[in-house]
Amino acid sequence: MYENLISQKIQLKPTNLQKSYFIKACGTSRFVYNWGLAEWNKQYKEGLKPNRYKLMKQLNSIKDIDFPWMREVSKYVPQGIIADLGNAFDSFFAERSNYPKFKKKGKCKDSFRLDNFCFRIRDKKVHIAKLGWVKMALPLRFEGRPLSCTISRIADRWFASIRLELLDPIVKSRISDNTVGIDLGIKNSVVLSSNDFIQVPKPLLKLQKKLARLQRQQSRRQLKSKNRDKTNRKVSKLFYRSTCTKQDFLHKLTSKICSENQTIVIEDLSINGWKKLFGRQLIDFSPREFRCQLEYKSKFWDNNLIVADRFFPSSKTCSECGWINADLKLTDRVYVCPNCGNNKDRDLNAAINLEHLAHTDRLSGIYACGQCESLRSLEETGTSIGG
Numbered sequence: 428m429y430e431n432l433i434s435q436k437i438q439l440k441p442t443n444l445q446k447s448y449f450i451k452a453c454g455t456s457r458f459v460y461n462w463g464l465a466e467w468n469k470q471y472k473e474g475l476k477p478n479r480y481k482l483m484k485q486l487n488s489i490k491d492i493d494f495p496w497m498r499e500v501s502k503y504v505p506q507g508i509i510a511d512l513g514n515a516f517d518s519f520f521a522e523r524s525n526y527p528k529f530k531k532k533g534k535c536k537d538s539f540r541l542d543n544f545c546f547r548i549r550d551k552k553v554h555i556a557k558l559g560w561v562k563m564a565l566p567l568r569f570e571g572r573p574l575s576c577t578i579s580r581i582a583d584r585w586f587a588s589i590r591l592e593l594l595d596p597i598v599k600s601r602i603s604d605n606t607v608g609i610d611l612g613i614k615n616s617v618v619l620s621s622n623d624f625i626q627v628p629k630p631l632l633k634l635q636k637k638l639a640r641l642q643r644q645q646s647r648r649q650l651k652s653k654n655r656d657k658t659n660r661k662v663s664k665l666f667y668r669s670t671c672t673k674q675d676f677l678h679k680l681t682s683k684i685c686s687e688n689q690t691i692v693i694e695d696l697s698i699n700g701w702k703k704l705f706g707r708q709l710i711d712f713s714p715r716e717f718r719c720q721l722e723y724k725s726k727f728w729d730n731n732l733i734v735a736d737r738f739f740p741s742s743k744t745c746s747e748c749g750w751i752n753a754d755l756k757l758t759d760r761v762y763v764c765p766n767c768g769n770n771k772d773r774d775l776n777a778a779i780n781l782e783h784l785a786h787t788d789r790l791s792g793i794y795a796c797g798q799c800e801s802l803r804s805l806e807e808t809g810t811s812i813g814g
Contacts, residue, residue, distance in 0.1 A: 431571075431592055431593040432574075432591070432593070433569055433571070433590075433593060433597070434588055434589065434590045435567060435568060435569060435588070435589055435591070436586050436588045436589075437563045437564060437565050437567075437580070437583075437587050437588075437589065437722040437808035438564040438565075438584055438585070438586050439553075439560050439561055439563055439564070439585040439586060439587055439588065440561075440562040440563070440564060441562070441585055442675065444742050444782070445558060445559075445561055446585070447559050448500065448537075448557075449537075449578060449585055450480070450537075451500050451540045451797045452500045452504050452578070453537040453538060453539055453578075454495055454532075455496075455500050455504050455505060455539070456504055456505070456507075456508045456538070456539040456540075457530045457535065457537075458494075459486065459497075459504075459505040459508045459509065459510070459530065460508050460512055460529075460530055461529050461530055461741060462486070463482050463486075463508070463512045464483060464512060464527055464528075464529060465529075466485065467482065467512070467516070477512060478513065479509050479512065479513030482509050482513075483505075483509045484510065484514070486505060486509065490505070500557065501545060501555070501557040501558075501603040503541055503542060503544075503545045503556060504539050504541070505554060507539065507540040507541060508539065511540065512527065515527040525671070526559040527610070532752075533659075533677070535606060536579060536580075537579065537580040538577055538578060538579035538580070539577070539578055540575060540576070540577045540578075541555065541556070541573060541575065541576045541578070542574075542575055543572070543573050543574050543576075543579075545576075546573070546576045547573075548573060548589070550565045550566055550783070551564075551565065551566045553576065553587055553589075553605070555576075555578075557665055558738075561587075561589070563587065563598065566756055567591070568594075568661070569591055569593060569597070570593070571591035571592050571594050572591065572592045572593050572594070573589055573590070573591055573673065574590045574591065574592055575589075575590045576588070576589050576590070577590075579590045580661070581607065581667055581669040581778040582663035582664045582666070583660055583663070583664065588673075588728070597726075597727045597729045598727070598729065599686070599728050601685075601686055601687070601688075601728050601729075601730075601737060602686050602687050602690060603687055603689075603763070604688075605621075605687060605689065605690075605780055606688060606689065606690040606691075606692070606785050607619050607620055607621060607684065607687075607688045607690070607691055607692070607695045607778075607782060608620035608692045608693075608777075608778040608779060608780065608781030608782030608783070608784070608785070609684070609691065609692065609694075609778060609781065609814055610694070610741065610742075610774045610775075610777040610781060611693075611694070611714050611717070612698065612774050614760070614774070615715075615774050616712050617680065618772075618774040618775055618777070618778045619684075619694065619778055620775070620778040620779045620781065620782035622775060624772075624774075624775075625680065627672070627673070627676060627677075627678055627711065627712045628672060628711075629711040629712075630669035630711065631666075631669040631670065631711050631713055634665055634668070634669055637665065638662070638665055638666075640751070641658060641662050641665065642662060642677055644658050645658045645659065645662060662744070669711075672731035673712075673713065673729075674716075677716060677717055677720060677721065680717075680718040681717065681721050681724055682724060683720070685721065685724045685725055685727070685728040685730050686728055688730065689730060689731060690730065690731045690733065690785045691721060691730055691732050691733070692733045692734075692735060692781040692782060692784050692785050693718060693721065693732070693733070693734055693735065693781070694734070694735050694739065694781065695734050695735060695736060695737040695740060696714055696737070696738070697737060698714060700712060731785075733784065733785055735781055735784055739784070741776075741778075741780040741781050742755060742762070742773055742774075742776065742777040743755045744776075745762070745764040745767060745769050745776070745781050746765065746769065746771065746779035746780050746783065747764065747767050747769040748764060748766050748767040748769065750764055750765070750766035750767070752765065755773075759773060760772070760773050761769060761773060762776040784794055
């Protein structure tokens with residue numbers, strides 16, 4: 428079912444005075460979060476039952492005396508961060524995340540959140556409580572009711588991530604209704620069953636020498652000095668530059684795939700397993716981000732996105748006869764079938780098998796539903812399942 432919620436991230440163009448306000452608001456947000464977490468731990472050890480409402484009431488009663496500098500920013504900044512702390516504990520108790528941790532200056536992301544009654548948008552400007560109008564680089568591309576706005580800093584730039592409730596669902600028209608299987612790898616980052624080999628650009632690898640030089644300078648600077656802060660900003664700009672290059676490529680690629688295909692089949696990959704095998708190479712290619720973009724863009728183009736089971740032997744199965752070669756190793760980059768003589772690139776063979784998965788109800792029933800024990804027995808015996 429389509430969810431009518433979407434977020435758009437827009438770069439801000441604040442003045443120096445507005446940047447100072449943002450820095451104060453981020454510091455207040457970080458301080459209140461750490462204060463709330465410390466109070467929560469303290470009250471829990473004393474046998475009390477802390478919650479977000481008690482913490483907010485306690486903070487309001489002492490902030491004018493103990494923390495008078497909080498009045499320099501909107502009162503909604505600490506309210507929002509206490510609500511975020513409560514949500515973090517809700518996720519922890521529901522076993523969706525780990526126990527909340529303290530935020531350290533310079534190590535955590537500088538950001539603060541505002542609810543919909545704290546800001547309003549007009550053309551290419553956003554009005555923030557107790558600050559005024561701040562210029563945006565672009566207007567909102569979607570029409571809807573604003574729910575929240577998160578102001579954050581990346582390198583030396585400020586951004587506003589605006590969450591909207593859409594008035595009408597976004598529907599885009601596809602160019603064709605094809606079916607495609609997608610295999611992800613390191614040698615060839617993205618391989619399509621249509622015999623397309625796509626190599627993701629590696630901006631961080633190209634900037635590696637410059638990054639190493641800056642990081643050596645960074646390690647030699649005195650802690651908490653202005654020169655170290657300058658070098659930190661240079662390193663952040665370099666990472667931001669490589670991230671923009673990677674994100675731009677992924678957005679164009681996923682939009683092209685969704686607009687040209689009706690059915691898309693991908694694998695449920697183990698990212699932790701990839702990290703152990705490939706490590707730093709995953710920085711330039713983010714398989715998790717690639718899948719995330721496909722998932723939400725599939726709703727815009729009304730695609731049928733199929734996620735194959737993690738244990739589906741897409742690489743070990745012959746795309747011509749269905750024979751499973753259980754002895755295939757990771758170093759074997761060409762698939763040679765001992766049954767029918769099929770000779771294909773390993774990644775292309777896997778992509779074609781994923782495409783077949785969309786057309787074969789029998790395979791879809793076995794693998795897409797997660798019945799992995801049957802698959803493991805087939806893998807061990809090398810039994811043919813394709814025909």
